Amino acid sequence: MNSSTPAPTTYRILIGKPGLDGHDRGAKVIARALRDAGFEVIYSGLHQTPGALVRTAIEEDVDGIGLSILSGAHNTLMPKVVELLQEEGADDIFVFGGGVIPEDDITKLEEAGVRAIFTPGTNTSEVIDFVKRACDDKYGRGQD
Amino acid sequence: MTGELREAILKGSRRAAARLMRLIDDDAPQARATLTALMPYAGDAYILGVTGNPGSGKSTLVSRLIARFRERGDTVGCIAIDPTSPFSGGAILGDRVRMQEHAEDDGVFIRSVATRGSLGGLSRSTPAMVQVLDAMGFDTVIVETVGVGQDEVEIIRLADTSLVTLVPGLGDDIQADKAGLMEIADVFVLNKSDLPGSQHLKRRIQTMLSLHQNTDAARSAAPAIVATSATSGDGIDELFAEVEIHRRSVEEDQSRQTRLQKRHTHLIRAIARSELEARFDEHVRSDRFSQLVDDLAAGQIDPYKAASQLLSWLAE
Numbered sequence: 001m002n003s004s005t006p007a008p009t010t011y012r013i014l015i016g017k018p019g020l021d022g023h024d025r026g027a028k029v030i031a032r033a034l035r036d037a038g039f040e041v042i043y044s045g046l047h048q049t050p051g052a053l054v055r056t057a058i059e060e061d062v063d064g065i066g067l068s069i070l071s072g073a074h075n076t077l078m079p080k081v082v083e084l085l086q087e088e089g090a091d092d093i094f095v096f097g098g099g100v101i102p103e104d105d106i107t108k109l110e111e112a113g114v115r116a117i118f119t120p121g122t123n124t125s126e127v128i129d130f131v132k133r134a135c136d137d138k139y140g141r142g143q144d
Numbered sequence: 145m146t147g148e149l150r151e152a153i154l155k156g157s158r159r160a161a162a163r164l165m166r167l168i169d170d171d172a173p174q175a176r177a178t179l180t181a182l183m184p185y186a187g188d189a190y191i192l193g194v195t196g197n198p199g200s201g202k203s204t205l206v207s208r209l210i211a212r213f214r215e216r217g218d219t220v221g222c223i224a225i226d227p228t229s230p231f232s233g234g235a236i237l238g239d240r241v242r243m244q245e246h247a248e249d250d251g252v253f254i255r256s257v258a259t260r261g262s263l264g265g266l267s268r269s270t271p272a273m274v275q276v277l278d279a280m281g282f283d284t285v286i287v288e289t290v291g292v293g294q295d296e297v298e299i300i301r302l303a304d305t306s307l308v309t310l311v312p313g314l315g316d317d318i319q320a321d322k323a324g325l326m327e328i329a330d331v332f333v334l335n336k337s338d339l340p341g342s343q344h345l346k347r348r349i350q351t352m353l354s355l356h357q358n359t360d361a362a363r364s365a366a367p368a369i370v371a372t373s374a375t376s377g378d379g380i381d382e383l384f385a386e387v388e389i390h391r392r393s394v395e396e397d398q399s400r401q402t403r404l405q406k407r408h409t410h411l412i413r414a415i416a417r418s419e420l421e422a423r424f425d426e427h428v429r430s431d432r433f434s435q436l437v438d439d440l441a442a443g444q445i446d447p448y449k450a451a452s453q454l455l456s457w458l459a460e
Contacts, residue, residue: 005163009170010233010260035234040258045241052247056240059253061162090159 007139012062013131016044016053018081021071026098030066033124034131050080057085057093063135064115066127069099074109082113094134098122146177153182153280158253161276165255168276169269171418179272186278187404189221189285190391193299195265195325196309198291201335203242204374205309205383206288210246212384213284219251221277224288225267228258235259239288253277264298265289268418271302271411294324301410304403305390307383309333310349312341326352329367331386337371337379346371365393420458427457 015031017024024046031041042060044053057065065085067078078097085091097109098118106117116130152160167175192209194202206222213220224239237256246252255273262268266289277285289299300306308329319326332349334342346369353366368386372379394403427433436453439445445453 006167006170006172006174008166010258012166031236035229035236036232038232038234040228040235040237042237042256043241045238045244048244049248052244055158055247056244056254058158059162059255060237061159061166088159 007141008063010038010040011132011135012040012042012060014042014044014053014057014060014062014065016048016056016065016067016081017046017069018048018050018053018067018077019069019071019073020047021069021073022046023070024068026070027066027068029124030068030098030127033128037128037132039131050077050084053081054084054088054090058088058090062093063138064094064096064131066131067095067097069097069101072100074099074101075105078109078114079112086113092138094138096127096130096134098127146174146181149174149178150181153178153276154185156280161253161280162255164276165257165269165273168272169257169260169267171269171422175272179275182279183275185281186275187400187407189274189278189282191274191278191303191305191407192284192286192387192391193289193303193306194286194309195289195292195296195299195306195328196333196335197293197311197314200291200309200311201372201374202288202291202309203239205307205333205335205372205380206239206286207243207245208374208377208380209286209384209387210243210252212380214246214249214251218283219281220246220253221274221280221282221285222252222254222288223257223270223273223277223285224254225257225259225265225270225290227290228260230261233260253280253282259290263296265292265296266298266302268414271407271414274302274407275411292325294322294326297324297328300328301413302407304394305330305387307331307333307387309335310345311336312339312345330390331383332367332369333383334369334371335374338373338376342371423458424454427454430457432457 013034015027017027031043034041044056069077082095085093094115096116097114101117101119109117118127149160149164164178194206196202210220226235226237226239228235235258237258240254240256243254257267259267274285287303306328308325334345349369370379370383370386372383436450440447440450
């Protein structure tokens, strides 16, 4: 299905808050930055299960999912989203994450298929650059 | 790809349906043949429109209504529209936040859509997306408009039943007598009815309607008024009952063919307008248009002739 799909006019990204933590300032800042960079951003709201986020990503036909986790549960929740996407045959949807995540865990998460992790202090432009590049790559578009 | 997508959608593939909706939104040429191939399967869904001011509780109400439709065994598709930034072209689509309790329900499909510069409360793609959900077999399709002001009433061209959501505290009595939004309701929903001013709002609407009835011959029954508090769930039973009453009256008064005519009229209008606007914008960006602007400044042409000139290019 994807090989014959033309590049979209507008990239779509899901910003999700899986698990129990209620700290969504970071998620909202990233959502807003992506909006201002021309993305259509679907925001999930708090306390989502990985299953609900994957279903949402599929129904919304997003290019990528950004997961914001500040509860410490990233090692469980992030790989779970990647795994469910694979099960649904939707692993062309890339996953990135943000939150208070220790250095050691970042390597493990990247090995589990999370494309990038952004930690506190990251400039929003860095996140936007990553998301834009990941979307461009997906449709075989070169960088300007 | 057309046949492949069509088959997958008719088999109930969410992935395929979601992809087609995006192609429709992007006005990709591939979308056209697939949508056309799906149309014979559409026409049975009941379309419920929900409109009202920003922040009046539309998404929360929609979520409550989805739950009621599901309790009765109906499957529900939902198109939820939010505004596109005129500056960046981006959008935050946040209606789902209130609806996520249904995210994993196989009988529900929710799609967030950005207006992408369309006025009227819907996106240009909305009528076609409704066709997709209809063809997939969803019994009810709920369309939640962008938060509207006074004049965005396109929803009535699409929906079988239109709910207008109002909240206390917005404007004085004369607001209720203004044209537009206040005229299109099949059911008025007075949400946030726990807030002060709710009774007063109800009386204003009643007064407004009592003046309306004699002049509006087309409307056989006055719209119902239901006070709700979507967050607590108060009044939702009554609202759902009123929606059902209106749905039955539509089904009794209008044949399937009449309802399809209405939908198809709106679909064709939306497609044609979308193309017209695209061509119009293209001509406005052209060099010969810049020349017209210069000519007007130089006094060599009047604005009406310049506009005629621009319109004549559309037919080329």
